[in-house]
Amino acid sequence: MKLSAKEKIEASALILFSRQGFYETSTSEIAKEAGVSEATIFRLFSNKINLYIETLTSAIKGFEINTNKVLASLSFESFENDLTILVDFSFASYFDNLHIFRIFVSNMIQIQEIREFAFLIFPDLRQLFNDYLNEMQIRSKIQTCDCKKFTNLLLSNVLKDVIFTTTFTKTEAFDQATHDLIMNQWVNKIKFYSSLLRRED
Amino acid sequence: MKLSAKEKIEASALILFSRQGFYETSTSEIAKEAGVSEATIFRLFSNKINLYIETLTSAIKGFEINTNKVLASLSFESFENDLTILVDFSFASYFDNLHIFRIFVSNMIQIQEIREFAFLIFPDLRQLFNDYLNEMQIRSKIQTCDCKKFTNLLLSNVLKDVIFTTTFTKTEAFDQATHDLIMNQWVNKIKFYSSLLRRED
Amino acid sequence: MKLSAKEKIEASALILFSRQGFYETSTSEIAKEAGVSEATIFRLFSNKINLYIETLTSAIKGFEINTNKVLASLSFESFENDLTILVDFSFASYFDNLHIFRIFVSNMIQIQEIREFAFLIFPDLRQLFNDYLNEMQIRSKIQTCDCKKFTNLLLSNVLKDVIFTTTFTKTEAFDQATHDLIMNQWVNKIKFYSSLLRRED
Amino acid sequence: MKLSAKEKIEASALILFSRQGFYETSTSEIAKEAGVSEATIFRLFSNKINLYIETLTSAIKGFEINTNKVLASLSFESFENDLTILVDFSFASYFDNLHIFRIFVSNMIQIQEIREFAFLIFPDLRQLFNDYLNEMQIRSKIQTCDCKKFTNLLLSNVLKDVIFTTTFTKTEAFDQATHDLIMNQWVNKIKFYSSLLRRED
């Protein structure tokens, strides 16, 4: 399965832009990484800013997470246990797509217009949480709540930790050590979040 | 009251950097805005990244926070209660100067040279924490500790939350709702921080 | 027969560097003289010091020395006699191209990056020594040795004497008087060099 | 004994120019090293090139070597032994004034006008050789010869070795190790030079 020139360029651009930022990444660097000539980039994307936008747009479209496995492993009994599994999965998903989030976060801080993108970029993850919370409400295991708000709150906290872990340490992947470090810190947070929706019988 | 060249340059740099970002602002632009030659900038600041850091540092030093009121409201008895008041006050202070930090934090994600939280911490705020911790040590209410380190740890976490709260939500001020949301999440964090310095009698 | 950009640049650079020295010659001057843009220079040579080294290296490669006559006059019996002939010929060759080396050697005293004698050695001359030493080894007249090292050692000594002779006296050519003076001093040196490779039967 | 500003500047300039060359040495560097302001340099020397010339001129005027001790240690019997002592002393003298020779040599290679300076700059050393050779001729220990030429030949060879030793190794002083290394190589050279003037009785 051969990648088209456009795909190769976008893939390289995504990695480099996220790692080094827009200004520190030169078109020649992208061209070399993608194995094409600089001229090809300009033929296909007109100019650098356009390459940037198209790269991000494509990246967003490409998101798909297989949530079936996780759903299967949920008990739908202990909210705290399930939450731990979901958070763990969320971290793994974010780390897998680190490149894109880095770009978004650094842009979101500066540019108002793209702030609302924040959670659009991971619809499957949001859906997963939504489905789970609904089911739990139906089963009367948790309080009625604004699922969307709760998901936003929790996922933004996950993303926050992903960004800061990768920004201030050299971590780039969710390996076992990183996993343990982060999830350890999340024991209390998960307790807090689950307490928010605990049913007072 | 004439401004010195250094002051003129820093004033112009602060405006341009926060309006346009680091890479989008050239030293010649700053020189023109400040009414000095480019050479003067490099004589006084050595290089561009240093100009950036010094500009921010000066800006932060320039901030004056009235800490008297807070000091008056501290009990110097319950560490946990006092910490809650101090953190609350810190959030309010950062939110008041939100515009300054946005651009710098966003650059920190991408520019290696400025990846240090410490220099983003208000000196008055740091002093406040320092004084408080010292007093508590004298009164034997908390363990002996490295006050500076503890303050950095706690305040960088505050700043982190300020930035992310404003990035992922439309919040721009520390109004009642924001206050409640954030301080709620900090109940556990404060418990954690106070446990660090609890005296084992 | 059109010259390539690289050739045009090297030609201009050689003239300007040897006329004015390294620091007195700017890349923009070379670009103008060569009829190309400055950017082209940096695309082809990366940086100024590299342009300098490549220019000299090319110039030296461009020299062609007719080594046939010398080869014919070698006995391949007495190493010492042959060495005398070869050294004599080397001196003559260097003196013929004196103008090239002057400026570069003077820079070598001051510019760290180019302090390497080896690259100042004529390839044809090096080849001549190499061929001769190999043949002598085959005929078992001299010990096995690192021909390249031996050649470098000997020829850099020749070059050293060329430069200093022309610096401390008004000598500019390898006329009979100069020849006698230098070769006289080399009697002992040649004895030394030949002793290095003498076979102990 | 306080140095005047002019003397301090010349002393610093001499060291820096010789170590780094004319173009690599900035006036601000010299000012800092001399502990004066840049403006002072330009008041006293008008411009950089003039500073360079005046520095060298003063340095030359300042040369004085105490040759009495050496003279006392000469036997006036064995030419070879005496030559060894004289050469040794010459090396020490040159190394002691390394700064000046570096500048001169690198200039002499390029600028014809100052080539004749070469031996003017060490009149005492020349005088020492001259006196010794005359005395030896009077005592009929050596052949009659052109003393000036012989001295030039020998001293230029000494200087050659000083310059090359200091250029291609990190050696900057005539310490014991350097002394041994060089004088070892000079055993044969001295034999050669003394053979030139040996009397065939």
Next chain:
DNA sequence: TATGAATGAGTTTTCATTCAT
């Protein structure tokens, strides 16, 4: 006499973009 502050004119180097092939 001495200097701190200032700068104009330069330097090397980078990079997005173009264009002939």
Next chain:
DNA sequence: TATGAATGAAAACTCATTCAT
């Protein structure tokens, strides 16, 4: 469609020199 070669415009930075004090 693809690219190697070329570059204009700009970047950060340097430095000899001036001048008010």
